[in-house]
Amino acid sequence: MTEATVTGGERVAAAFAAARDEGRAALMPYMVGGFPDARTSAAIAGAYAESGADLVELGIPFSDPLADGPVIHAAATRALAAGATLDSVLAIGERIASAVPVVPMVYANMILARGPGRFAQLLVEAGAAAAIVPDLPLDEAGEIGAELHAVGIPLVPLVAPTTPAERRREICRRAEGFVYVVSDTRVTGERDELPDGLAELVGAVRGEAPVPAAVGFGIGTPDQAAAVGRIADGVIVGTRLVRAVAEADGGDAAVGAVGGFIHAARASMAEAGRAVG
Amino acid sequence: MAAVGERAVEGRFGPYGGRYVPEVLVPALDQLSVAWAEARDDPEFRGRLDELLRDFVGRPTPLYRAERLGHLLGRRIYLKREDLAHTGAHKINNAVGQALLACRMGKRRVIAETGAGQHGVAVATACALLGLECVVYMGVEDMRRQAPNVERMRLLGAALAPVEAGAQTLKEAVSAAIRDWVTNVRTTHYIIGSAVGPAPYPALVRDLQRVIGDEAREQALAAEGTLPARVIACVGGGSNAIGTFYAFIEDRGVELIGVEAGGEGLDGRHGASLVAGRPGVLHGALSSVLADDQGQILEAHSISAGLDYPGVGPEHAQLRDSGRARYEAVTDADALRAFRELARLEGILPALEPSHAIAWLLNSAEASAQAAASAEGYDLVCLSGRGDKDLAEALAALGDLDD
Ligand SMILES: Cc1ncc(COP(=O)(O)O)c(C=O)c1O
Numbered sequence: 001m002t003e004a005t006v007t008g009g010e011r012v013a014a015a016f017a018a019a020r021d022e023g024r025a026a027l028m029p030y031m032v033g034g035f036p037d038a039r040t041s042a043a044i045a046g047a048y049a050e051s052g053a054d055l056v057e058l059g060i061p062f063s064d065p066l067a068d069g070p071v072i073h074a075a076a077t078r079a080l081a082a083g084a085t086l087d088s089v090l091a092i093g094e095r096i097a098s099a100v101p102v103v104p105m106v107y108a109n110m111i112l113a114r115g116p117g118r119f120a121q122l123l124v125e126a127g128a129a130a131a132i133v134p135d136l137p138l139d140e141a142g143e144i145g146a147e148l149h150a151v152g153i154p155l156v157p158l159v160a161p162t163t164p165a166e167r168r169r170e171i172c173r174r175a176e177g178f179v180y181v182v183s184d185t186r187v188t189g190e191r192d193e194l195p196d197g198l199a200e201l202v203g204a205v206r207g208e209a210p211v212p213a214a215v216g217f218g219i220g221t222p223d224q225a226a227a228v229g230r231i232a233d234g235v236i237v238g239t240r241l242v243r244a245v246a247e248a249d250g251g252d253a254a255v256g257a258v259g260g261f262i263h264a265a266r267a268s269m270a271e272a273g274r275a276v277g
Numbered sequence: 278m279a280a281v282g283e284r285a286v287e288g289r290f291g292p293y294g295g296r297y298v299p300e301v302l303v304p305a306l307d308q309l310s311v312a313w314a315e316a317r318d319d320p321e322f323r324g325r326l327d328e329l330l331r332d333f334v335g336r337p338t339p340l341y342r343a344e345r346l347g348h349l350l351g352r353r354i355y356l357k358r359e360d361l362a363h364t365g366a367h368k369i370n371n372a373v374g375q376a377l378l379a380c381r382m383g384k385r386r387v388i389a390e391t392g393a394g395q396h397g398v399a400v401a402t403a404c405a406l407l408g409l410e411c412v413v414y415m416g417v418e419d420m421r422r423q424a425p426n427v428e429r430m431r432l433l434g435a436a437l438a439p440v441e442a443g444a445q446t447l448k449e450a451v452s453a454a455i456r457d458w459v460t461n462v463r464t465t466h467y468i469i470g471s472a473v474g475p476a477p478y479p480a481l482v483r484d485l486q487r488v489i490g491d492e493a494r495e496q497a498l499a500a501e502g503t504l505p506a507r508v509i510a511c512v513g514g515g516s517n518a519i520g521t522f523y524a525f526i527e528d529r530g531v532e533l534i535g536v537e538a539g540g541e542g543l544d545g546r547h548g549a550s551l552v553a554g555r556p557g558v559l560h561g562a563l564s565s566v567l568a569d570d571q572g573q574i575l576e577a578h579s580i581s582a583g584l585d586y587p588g589v590g591p592e593h594a595q596l597r598d599s600g601r602a603r604y605e606a607v608t609d610a611d612a613l614r615a616f617r618e619l620a621r622l623e624g625i626l627p628a629l630e631p632s633h634a635i636a637w638l639l640n641s642a643e644a645s646a647q648a649a650a651s652a653e654g655y656d657l658v659c660l661s662g663r664g665d666k667d668l669a670e671a672l673a674a675l676g677d678l679d680d
Contacts, residue, residue, distance in 0.1 A: 063573040064448070064559065066455050067299040073442065085571055108297050109558040113572025135297045135558070160301035162462060167304070182301060 007152030008129035011101045012177045015054045015129075016212040016233055024270045025229030026054035028214060029262050030105070030238035031245075032075040033058050033092050034084025040251035041079070042092050047259040049096040052266035057132065057236060058093045060086055060106040067134035071239045075246060086110055090126035097127030103156065103177075105132040111144055120147040130154045130177040138171050149176070156180050159205055161197060172208035178234060179205050181215045194224065199231045206233070206276065225265040226272035237265060286310045286484075288476035291598065293591035296475040298455075298561045305462045310477040312382050317484060322381065329373050333406065334363045336370075336488065340496035340657070345622040346635075350642040353655035355500070356625070357493045359517065359662060364399050366628065366662030367489060367517045372399035372468060374485035376407050379466035386410045386465040390454040392419055392447030392513070393583035393630065394426025395662055396470030401435035403468075411435040414453040416445035419582045422670045444576045447513075447586045451560050471514025472590035475561030479590045486520025489659060494524040497657055506654025507532045510661065511633040512551065512604065513583045515590035517661035522602060532603070535593060536637040538579030539606030546578035549606040550589040551597050559588035565597070580609035580674060581629035581667070611636040613675050616664060628662035629671060635660075 019026035029048050034041050048056050059068075061076035061084045068076070079089075086106070093102040104123065111119045111133065123131060131153055136144060138157060145155045154177025159168050161182070172179060183198050198215070205213040214234025219225050225235045241258050248254035288294055288310075296306055316322040330336040339358045347354040359367040372389075379387055387409045391397030397413040404411035413435050420427050420439060430437060438457075443449040451469070458467040472482040490508075497505055508525050510518035512535040525531045540547030547553065550565050557566035559574055567575040567587035579585040596602035607615075612629055615636035620626050627635060638656065664671065 063443075064452055066452060066560070067459070069456070070442075077443075080573065107558075107572075109566075109568065109574070110572035112557060112563075113568065113570065134299055135561070137296060137298065137300050137303050139303075140295050140297055158300040160299070160304075162301050162304045164304055171300075182299075 008101070009152055009154045009177055011129040012055065012154060013211070015101050016178065019054050020233070022270065023273050025232055025274060026212070026214070026234040027052060027225065027262065027266050027269060028055040028057050028103070028234055028236045029053050029241055029258070030057040030059060030236060032061060032072060032079055032242055033089030034061055034079035034082060035075040035242070035245060036078055037082045038084065038088060038092070040254060042095060043251060043255045044245065044258055045092050045096045047255045048262060049099040051259040051262040053100055053262055055101045055103055055129070056093070056096065057238070058089065058102050058104045060089050060104055060110060062107040062110055065107060069239060071243050071246065075242050086114065086122070090122060090128070093128060094126040101129035102127065103130045103132060104128050105134060108133055108136045108144070116144045116147040120151045120153060123148070123153050124151050128153060130156050132156045132180060134158065138174070158182055159201070161195070161201060168204065169208050172205055175209045175211050178212045178214050179209045180236070181205055181213050181232070183215050183217045194227055202232045222261070222264040222268035226268035229269040230272050230275040235269065286314050286477040287480045290479070290592045290595035293562065293564050293594045294476055294479060295563050296561060297558045297563065298475045299459055301459050302462060302475070305458070306475055306477065308382065309481070312378060313477055313481050316378055316381055322377065326374055326377055329377070330370065330488065334369050334373060335361065337492040337496070338362050340493055340500065342500070343623050346619065349622065350638060354638065355497060355505070355655065355657045356660040357489060357521065357657065358660055359489060360625065360627065360660050364395070364402050365665065366395040366399065367486060367520065368396040368399040368470060369402065370488055370520070371470070371482050371485045371516060372396065372403040375466070375468040375481070376400070376403035376409060379409060379468070380407055382466060384464060384466040386461065387468055388412045388414065388454050388457050388465055389468045390414045390447065390450035390470060392450065392585060393581065393628070394419065394423035394430070394666060395583065395628070397435070398426050398429045398433070400468050401430045401433035404435065405433045412438055412457070414438045414440050414450040414457070416440045416447060416450050418445040419447065419450070423582055423666055424669070426666050446582065448574070448577070455560065471516040472519045472592060473514040473560060473562060473588055479562065479592055482516050483519045483523060483592060486516050487523040489517065489520040490522060490524030493521065493657060501655060503654070504528050504531050505657040507534055507656045509534045509536065509634045509637060509656060510659040511536045511584065511630045512589060512593060513538070513548070513586055513630060514588070515593045517659050519590060519592055521659040522596070526601060533596070533601065534637065535602055535604040536633045537604055537606045538577070538581060538584035538633060539608040540578040542608055543606060547606065548577035548579040548584050548586055550587055551593055551604040552606045562591050564589055564591040565594045580612060580670070581633065583628070583630040584633065605637060607633045607636045607640065609674070610678055611640060613671060613678055615639055616671055617675060625660070626664035627660055628664045629667045631659065631661045634658050
């Protein structure tokens, strides 16, 4: 198969399969595109790809990110002040897109501002593999979902601990790419321990969805990543890495910090292996 | 979408509305839809709410014929006196109703956002009445300009949660409240303060505010024998306006006019989401919003904290598009002059929000001095709240204006 005929969905599936073949979960670090500035952000993306990310979740800065906690909101605000736009952030993703599948996370209003058809086209041009729209539940996916589907880019659905079983089954049945399991009802931030019921929830999703289940929200240490990786197909690390960038003394330090964390998390995950098939 | 038979709570208003929220909130919104569809048809719930509205809130509020203002304008003008409701604004109608609903749903913790502080005070009051825990999110800038209401909320036993993000006003307070709700949704009910937010909130808040228009229509007919020619209300998120308009929507001869915050003027900073906005999603609903080409939400500006918001309820966007209602903007300066004018003419200190509605009347009379005087009929204005909370801010701004 030539590169041009590989859809985003196929690239996502291949990334999860490759990790599984190595006996571990896929690691998907999140970054706020354009934070703290375009140049550093591009270096951070490169570090993600080189340090062992299996996929990269690329946050597109939005003025009112309802699903994000204060650390990511503050980073988005700073990225916007530094001039980040949908196009400039997708361009950052494009630089690593041949090395690792890039999954933009973008709020609905930014998609509507462009028009869903045009947005889908922009993702294709930037080589994106899938998309996450955190404020677009199943019932509202409509035109945005259809336009992305038409170009082979999965719209990744979210499942929360509060999602009733019947609704969860419907979300999973229709899922493309992977299912993003929100591990707690708390907004994105870091947690000390894995929440009760997470293993059961992930187990249910894995049984009900035709695609892998990745867990996000609140994973802050390599040990936690390893613990989640034993029960899930993918591990998403967000706030922890954004905070590392925010606290780093300069761009080089930021790049070093995130690269170190990703490297360590992947090593822990490989060592811990998996408790599920 | 959750629905109970044909009486489902509306989720869409034409293309507007919907639920653009994180998945974690969807079940809570479903639960709220079902709870409201059941509660509003339950005679026991209705009876308890009506009793509280009468004995605690002081409803019905009067419809007052403003003689001296009418004389100045050359028309008969009636003011629906929501400023006389307990706690001084229409916000209490929604707060008491939703607090009762929270009890019915078994949620003992209530959160709210507030801009002017009127909604925060109303929710703190309803929570004191019903013994509920209450947390109010408020932008730091609004805490400064609405200081008396901050003290009132604290006295009523509410916890104040200052919001320091962004412009530190209403938009950020709503975002902070929604984040709290995402975190604590199992135990907490969010009482949103206007006819905005994800479904079912716009319909729920309208249902609880329609008492304004239902009463006013009856009172107007009793006073005049005919319906008003024009019904006018200020529009922030749009709850007093939709509450006032709703009873008149089928009365095709009645003109409905919503007045938004024109701020420094429409080419400067303002809060006119309907007059000068574009379709977009803010706080969970598709409506008309102030946003740039990239879809980033812009900061609003208004002298009045309650109108200082870059979004508006989705039902207003539909009423605008259909032409059933029309929306206009009034500047800070004109609202301030109207604030003073009403005080001097009628002995009523209006809040800065409804001062915008009064200002629109004054402006339109000036614009068509002859026509207005001879035009048929009379006008009904929702005086959504009283101005005590605004005194310091308004006096300072009037001082600047007069210099
Ligand atoms: C007295 C008064 N009127 C109007 C408003 C604006 O809100 P809405 O448009 O929802 O009526 C407020 C909001 O704080 C208010 O306090």
